[in-house]
Amino acid sequence: MNGFKNFILRGNLIDLAVAVIIGSAFGAVVTTFTNWLTALLPDTASKYFENTANSFGAFLNAVISFVLLAAIVYFFVVLPYTKAKEKYFPAEAPGTPADIALLEEIRDLLAAQATAAGGSTRPGTPPGGTSSV
Known part of the structure; x- marks a missing residue:
């Protein structure tokens, strides 16, 4: 059991998990921003311009979700992990x-x-x- 505790608290596993979670949330922000930005461009393939739905709300929703997810990950994963690491592995x-x-x-x-x-x-x-001198 001691080896498993050392494996978990070594740092690489937690850092990688946080990076994957934050990266996927940021990917959603980039995707919705790109969709919103490209929806604003006129369609030059046809001679008629159709009214497209504005997807700024989806972008705003992705940004809010990203900020909330980052706060949750920080307060429920990173902060307890840092305190546990300081407790079990004190700094030299x-x-x-x-x-x-x-x-x-x-x-x-x-x-x-x-x-x-x-x-x-x-x-x-x-x-x-x-x-x-």
């Missing part, structure tokens, strides 16, 4: 990355060598001990 304590720690150690060793050789330990000082 911010620390110094390994490469930065290694560079700091090298800096300290070089400063110790410069002090032992009688040079200056001031940053930016060339090996000769005099600064051109």
